[in-house]
Structures are given as C-alpha cells and as structure tokens.
Amino acid sequence: MATPVMDKVEAESAASPYITVTFRVRRFNPEVSAEATWQDFQLEIDPKERVLDGLHKIKWDLDGTLTFRRSCAHGICGSDAMRINGKNRLACKTLIKDINPEKPITVEPIKGLTVLKDLVVDMEPFFQAYRDVMPFLITKDTNEPTRERLQSAEDRERFDDTTKCILCAACTSSCPVFWNDGQYFGPAAIVNAHRFIFDSRDEAGEQRLEILNDKDGVWRCRTTFNCTDACPRGIEVTKAIAEVKRALITRRY
Amino acid sequence: MKIHKYDTVIVGAGGAGMRAAIEATKRSRTAVLTKLYPTRSHTGAAQGGMAAALANVEEDNWEWHTFDTVKGGDYLVDQDAAEILAKEAIDSVLDLEKMGLPFNRTPNGTIDQRRFGGHSRNHGEAPVRRSCYAADRTGHMILQTLYQNCVKEGVEFFNEFYVLDQLITEEDGVKRSAGVVAYELATGEIHVFQAKAVIYASGGCGKFFKVTSNAHTLTGDGQAAVYRRGIPLEDMEFFQFHPTGIWRMGILLTEGARGEGGILRNKDGERFMEKYAPVMKDLASRDVVSRSIYTEIREGRGCGPEGDHVYLDLTHLPPEQLDAKLPDITEFARTYLGIEPYTDPIPIQPTAHYAMGGIPTNVQGEVLADNTTVVPGLYAAGEVACVSVHGANRLGTNSLLDINVFGKRAGIAAADYSQKADYVDLPDNPAEFVVSQIERLRTSTGNERVADLRRELQETMDANVMVFRTEQTIKTAVEKIAELRERYKNVAIQDKGKRFNTDLLEAIELGNLLDLAEVMAVSALARKESRGGHYREDYPNRDDVNFMRHTMAYREVGADGSETVRLDYKPVVQTRYQPMERKY
Ligand SMILES: Cc1cc2nc3c(=O)[nH]c(=O)nc-3n(C[C@H](O)[C@H](O)[C@H](O)COP(=O)(O)OP(=O)(O)OC[C@H]3O[C@@H](n4cnc5c(N)ncnc54)[C@H](O)[C@@H]3O)c2cc1C
Ligand code: SF4
Ligand code: FES
Numbered sequence: 153m154a155t156p157v158m159d160k161v162e163a164e165s166a167a168s169p170y171i172t173v174t175f176r177v178r179r180f181n182p183e184v185s186a187e188a189t190w191q192d193f194q195l196e197i198d199p200k201e202r203v204l205d206g207l208h209k210i211k212w213d214l215d216g217t218l219t220f221r222r223s224c225a226h227g228i229c230g231s232d233a234m235r236i237n238g239k240n241r242l243a244c245k246t247l248i249k250d251i252n253p254e255k256p257i258t259v260e261p262i263k264g265l266t267v268l269k270d271l272v273v274d275m276e277p278f279f280q281a282y283r284d285v286m287p288f289l290i291t292k293d294t295n296e297p298t299r300e301r302l303q304s305a306e307d308r309e310r311f312d313d314t315t316k317c318i319l320c321a322a323c324t325s326s327c328p329v330f331w332n333d334g335q336y337f338g339p340a341a342i343v344n345a346h347r348f349i350f351d352s353r354d355e356a357g358e359q360r361l362e363i364l365n366d367k368d369g370v371w372r373c374r375t376t377f378n379c380t381d382a383c384p385r386g387i388e389v390t391k392a393i394a395e396v397k398r399a400l401i402t403r404r405y
Numbered sequence: 406m407k408i409h410k411y412d413t414v415i416v417g418a419g420g421a422g423m424r425a426a427i428e429a430t431k432r433s434r435t436a437v438l439t440k441l442y443p444t445r446s447h448t449g450a451a452q453g454g455m456a457a458a459l460a461n462v463e464e465d466n467w468e469w470h471t472f473d474t475v476k477g478g479d480y481l482v483d484q485d486a487a488e489i490l491a492k493e494a495i496d497s498v499l500d501l502e503k504m505g506l507p508f509n510r511t512p513n514g515t516i517d518q519r520r521f522g523g524h525s526r527n528h529g530e531a532p533v534r535r536s537c538y539a540a541d542r543t544g545h546m547i548l549q550t551l552y553q554n555c556v557k558e559g560v561e562f563f564n565e566f567y568v569l570d571q572l573i574t575e576e577d578g579v580k581r582s583a584g585v586v587a588y589e590l591a592t593g594e595i596h597v598f599q600a601k602a603v604i605y606a607s608g609g610c611g612k613f614f615k616v617t618s619n620a621h622t623l624t625g626d627g628q629a630a631v632y633r634r635g636i637p638l639e640d641m642e643f644f645q646f647h648p649t650g651i652w653r654m655g656i657l658l659t660e661g662a663r664g665e666g667g668i669l670r671n672k673d674g675e676r677f678m679e680k681y682a683p684v685m686k687d688l689a690s691r692d693v694v695s696r697s698i699y700t701e702i703r704e705g706r707g708c709g710p711e712g713d714h715v716y717l718d719l720t721h722l723p724p725e726q727l728d729a730k731l732p733d734i735t736e737f738a739r740t741y742l743g744i745e746p747y748t749d750p751i752p753i754q755p756t757a758h759y760a761m762g763g764i765p766t767n768v769q770g771e772v773l774a775d776n777t778t779v780v781p782g783l784y785a786a787g788e789v790a791c792v793s794v795h796g797a798n799r800l801g802t803n804s805l806l807d808i809n810v811f812g813k814r815a816g817i818a819a820a821d822y823s824q825k826a827d828y829v830d831l832p833d834n835p836a837e838f839v840v841s842q843i844e845r846l847r848t849s850t851g852n853e854r855v856a857d858l859r860r861e862l863q864e865t866m867d868a869n870v871m872v873f874r875t876e877q878t879i880k881t882a883v884e885k886i887a888e889l890r891e892r893y894k895n896v897a898i899q900d901k902g903k904r905f906n907t908d909l910l911e912a913i914e915l916g917n918l919l920d921l922a923e924v925m926a927v928s929a930l931a932r933k934e935s936r937g938g939h940y941r942e943d944y945p946n947r948d949d950v951n952f953m954r955h956t957m958a959y960r961e962v963g964a965d966g967s968e969t970v971r972l973d974y975k976p977v978v979q980t981r982y983q984p985m986e987r988k989y
Contacts, residue, residue, distance in 0.1 A: 183903065184902075212854075212856030216898055216899030217899055217908060219907055220907075221445075223445050223447070223620040224447060224620045224621075225620065225621060226450075227737075228450050228542075228733075229445040231441070245740060268905060269904050269905040272905050283556050287553050288553040288556060289503075289505030289553070296503060297503075300499055300508075301503070302513070304514050305512065305514075308509065308510050315539070315549075319444050348505075351507070353505070
C-alpha cells in the first residue's frame, strides 16, 4: 500500500467545509390546509453531507413539523425515496455537492402515490402490487430435501441483480405509465417477479408469467428507462422487464 | 382508543420478529406490530454473514462453534444457550435456504462459507470458514426472504404502529403479560392489543451513541417499555464497538472485508494487528481489534491531520474479488467518502454496533422477572433480548443466527402457550400511561428541544462509555444523563398534530434512550473489571472471582417518585468450558 499521510478526503476536510444552501420543500398537511405549498429553508451545511442530513437539520433545528420517513441513513432500508431536483433518489444516498447546491434544492414526494403529509406517501398500493406477483419461492417437492438444494454459481448469478431490490419505489414512482394508471404493476413488482422466475430452484415461473401477462402487466412498459435511472441499487430494471417479456414470448427460461 | 384481541402479538418485524411470526401464524391468531414497514428493519443492514458449522468447505462442527462463542463472549455466555445456538445453526441456515434465500454457492452447488472474526478450527488453532453469506448483503437477503415467507403465510402486519407500553397484571403475586399499547403513526390513534402472549423483537438501542452503525430508529423502545414495568435488564454495560465504521459517519464496513483478506494499517502503513493478536491478526474478536485501533490512535500512529482514524486496506485484493464479494461496502466508500477502494485505503474508526445486553430470557424465549421466575405470556428474541449467547462480546455472524434460532423458538413457544392459556384481564384504564405521556408532550410549553438533548446524550456516551472506560468517565456520564433526564421533563415539540407526528415520536424515543443510557452507565460503573466489550482502564483485568456473573438492573421508584437503578446479579451457566485467558 502507498501510505498517503493525507489523502483526498482529509485534505478537503481541513478547510472550513460549510456552505449555505436553500432547501425548497413541498409541504402538505391536510390537518392544516388542503393545499400543498413550497417552503424555503436556508441552512449551513457541509456539501459532503447527505440531503437527509439537510432534512434533519430542518426538522431538528428549524421546523419540527417537517415530516419524512427514514431509518438506516445509508441506502439499504428504502424508506426515503423522494424527488430531489426533479429526480427520484434516496435522500440518504444523495450528497449535497452532487446536486448543484448553488441553486435551491427542491425536495418533493415521489409521484403516483397519494401524499399523506409532506414527503410521506401511501405505500400500500405499491406493496400490494409486490404481493400480487407471489414474491416467494414455490417448489413442488413432495418431500423436503434434508440438506440445502444445490444451485450452481452460474444459476445463482442469473438472478443476482434483481435480489438487490430494497422496495424503495423510486422506479415505480418515476414511471409515466404508473403515473397515468395506478393499476399497472410497475417496475418494482416486475423486478421481484424476475427474481423468482429466473431462480433455478423455483417452479412457479409459469404462474407468475401468467400474472404479468395481464392487461396491467409487463406489456404496459414502454421502455422509457426512467426506472433504471432512478434505481439507487443500480439494478438494470428495464433489462429485467425485457427479460420477463422475452420469457413470455418464448416461455423458455 | 381501539381494543384488539389476538392470541399472539409480536412487537417488531425485523429478522427475529418475522422468524417468530412465520411459526406463530401457523399455530395461533397472530398480529405483528411494527414501527417500520417490515422490509425497512435494520436486519437489512447486516452484511457479512450467518454462522453455522455446515462444514461445506472445510472440516467444522457445532462443538467448535460453541467453544468460539463462549470464548468470544469472554466466558460470560450461558453455555447451555450457546450450545443450542451452535447446534440449531445448521437447521436454521437450511430453513432459510429452503425458504428461498439466495446464498452464494461453492463450485459444487452447496452454500459457500467464509472466514469471520473469532471463528476458529479446533478451539483456536486457525480461522475457519463458517459464515454463510449472500455477497455483502446477507441481512438484506434474510429480511427479504422472511418477509416473502410472511406474505406467503398471510401474516397480519400493523405497519407504522409504535408499541409504547407493556401491560402487566399481577395475579396472586405473579406478574403476567396482558398485552401492549400501541400508537398508530398515520392517525395518532391509540390501540390496546390484548394478547395471551407477547413477543418483543424490537431490536437494539445503539442510537444513544453518536458514531454508530445503527439506524435512527434503533432507540430501545422494547427494552424501555418492559423496564418501566419492573422487568429487569441484563448485562446492559456490554455494548459492542465494531472496529470498522466509516470514519466519522459510523456506517459499517463488514468484518467480511477482513475475512476476504483486508488489512488494518496505521499511518506508517504497518499491519498493527500482528502485534496484538499474532494468530488471528485482523480477525481477532471485535473488542480486541477496536481496542488495538484506539491504542494505535492514542500512541500517535493514527492517520489524517488529527490522527483520529486508521485505514482498512483492500488495495491488494483483485477488483473482481471486491466486485463479487464486497460490492455494497465498496460502493459505500465511493458514495460517502469519494474513495476508490481498488486503489485507496479506506479511513475507518470503531463504531457503536450491538447491544449484548437486553431483556433477560431463558432458551425458550420466556422473559424473566428475576433470576429464575418466568413472566407468563411474555417473550423476547433478537437484539432486544439477552439469552445470553453473546456474553460480554458477540462474535460476528452470531446475531443473524441468534435472531433465526431464538426467533423461531420464541414464536413456537409463545403460540403454544397462547393455545392453552386464557386471556389475562387488562388493567383498568390500560392506555392511561401512553395517553398521559402523549398529552404531556403535545401540550408542554417547556424550553428544551429533543435534538439538543439527544446530541448531548450521544456526545457524552461517545466520550465516556465507549471503547475505554474509567470510574471517572462513567461517573461523568451518569451525572450528565441525570441532568438530561431532568431537562427532558421540560421538552417541548413543535408538531401538535395527529397525523404522522414524527416530532412527537422522536421525543418519546429520546425518553427511552435516556432510560437505557442510565441503566448502561450505572451497570458499567459497578462492574470493576474488564471483560469483552466492557473495558475499564482502572481495572484492566478480568475478575472471575467477583464478576463472573450477569448484571440484572431493576428500576426502583422511591416513595417520593424518584427513580433509581438497583443492581443485582445472576450466575452464569457453565457446562463444558472452564474460563481461560482469552488470546487470539
Ligand atoms: C450495519 C450492521 C451490520 C451487521 N452485520 C451483521 C452480520 O453480518 N452478521 C450478524 O450476525 N449480525 C450482524 N449485525 C447484527 C444484526 O444484524 C442485528 O443484531 C439483528 O439483525 C437484529 O435483528 P432484530 O430482529 O432483533 O431487530 P431489527 O432488525 O432491528 O428489527 C427491529 C424491529 O422492531 C421494530 N420496532 C422497534 N421499536 C418498535 C416499537 N416501539 N413498536 C413496534 N415496533 C418496533 C422495528 O420496526 C423493526 O421491525 C449487523 C448489524 C448492523 C447494524
Ligand atoms: S428496483 Fe430499484 S428503484 Fe425499484 S424498488 Fe427496487 S431498489 Fe427501488
Ligand atoms: S434511510 Fe434507509 S434507504 Fe435512506
């Protein structure tokens, strides 16, 4: 290892890090008003901090009524998908310096799901679509194996990408088809169906494909790639949807 | 107020709660109350793996695993429980595989295994490959797989319901669980759940530290709820500081990184763990590695302008190996530090990670009211509980194991109990405590703010009861916590509404953290020895004569309403292994 006495991060952190930014947040609280409004907050923040840190500064030091979901703060629990500067992202995985902090940073709830308060939306329709694709391993074994089922490393790799999903809804709520028609399963449900359809151990691919063949299923996808751009886990969502479509056409997977 | 009746109520939908729910739902009418959507639980953050002596890649057996667990816990482990953990590990991994968990595989298709800190061949001879894993997102896979199976079994969830009180009814001098009181986030409505059996699976309490790998929501609500109702808390002074948190942020970089060959280095590039643990080196147990890091820092060999961290060096590992085995943590380094782990070492420091202590239970998950008496109808499992399989220091990969083994056991035991037991009468006015707590916070005109008190609490905990402790530092913490508890009475919130009032809930969570911080500090002050995660510079040796015993902390309320922590002790269960000096 080269032994840098001071590396990049440390060199930067030696100077005073703080800058002033404006957070322009979409507020809505039906207990107070039926109208949603924009509210500006000015904060001093280190640009290497997360948008979530900025929201916390507002909530903790300026306005305790600002409401949003969050838990892990490092991009693995899927609580805090929001529209930041017009794009769906996780607030805890977006650093201030990467989103042009010279201009006001806009923060709004994700689209296509009912807003309940400020940045909190009703996730129930999203989880319902997930449950509808039978997101669990189905096997027809009459007697359970005593040891683990065998799976080759290649077969395991086949569906690796779609096992990363944290159900944050960034993809589904960036999809224009979903905005126009909430009946569409949406990319996240298809990603989770993919995870089982291409798992060599699963034996219900046919049933899941039938579900996705529905009028609200995969054929609604118009390949706009918004979902792939939005996914904070780097899942190739559009590719997964295309693979499901192809499996439907050939029924060989 | 709404009243619900269920056979079994489970508090929490992380790994332990959902593993219990899968069993309980098959056997009894079960409700799972959880403050987060199940898939948001912090089990999903676990990276490295789950231990089981499958012996898929090299010779191994459950007896070696038991020994490592006991030794890792610095002999404070109850050995009967550790034996169950190690034996049932094998089936619990196989159960998960059958439920669909996509483990990494060996070339012949079996579950692959890798090395992890403190896990050894034949009682400490050399590291052994015992950790079953799915890349560096094993916890994510466990959480997803369990949720998927809950969907399959039709488990009934009450999402974003915060349990704020435990109901206990005394009958003939015996404390019995009658149910719980919960607050519904969306509406502000209060719900009483009467249940024959209640299982706490509400996770840890790491948020009383500043630098921590724990989620914002890990505020010890379950521990605090039962403690307030007279149930003791066991071994709360034992908290694990994981060696490799991202510098200043605390985000975890799994020990699996060292399992794959990563090396810790000081500012001179020296592999310093060779000095402290000649055999296990970077894979010595976590308390040992964390202390070694701080020793390097204190002796002036830390890195950076302030010399306040060391490096985790992965640069000698092939990029393909990092991509295949450690994709998430290398991405954390890129996202949060702007560092490329292929070519640059990652700045790290120890991070507050895991509560070894918690609600005392026996191996069926039944909660204890004292050293021996069970509270009928009350169960706990997972990080909230203390069985005790982790003793003074938990081995990596033993917690994902714990939540599966004891989550399953508690689920079965609770449901069996609720099938034969009757409901216990609810206390008069069951929601009284929660209603008054909420009213007080909503109407308070005090001048204290939640964020300030929490910040001060976290700072005092980091400064005084972290990796190194002394009589003086702990006393400083005890005094500061007492001051904060006093000031907490004047806390006011800004959001007075009913809908999604997270301002209110953060205030309640802070109250829980303050209660638990006090228990922790008072327990630590009384333990005048060093053992596992509890290191006293003024008593640097383990003292088996006086302290080979579990701490049991009880809340005492004086006639004038003043609260104190009363300490008692419980013997450690020793079966096969005599305490020895711990060397790695
Ligand atoms: C970053 C990280 C990495 C880790 N890596 C590993 C590893 O590789 N191997 C290993 O063995 N261990 C690891 N651990 C430890 C292990 O992941 C945890 O100890 C374990 O997952 C805890 O599971 P649990 O089910 O007890 O709690 P959690 O998963 O934390 O779940 C708690 C649940 O309780 C609910 N809850 C909390 N309070 C309330 C309330 N008041 N009312 C209602 N519900 C409530 C929450 O909603 C949540 O559903 C790691 C821990 C961390 C933080
Ligand atoms: S596919 Fe990606 S964006 Fe969509 S829910 Fe899963 S993690 Fe979120
Ligand atoms: S808070 Fe967990 S993903 Fe952002």
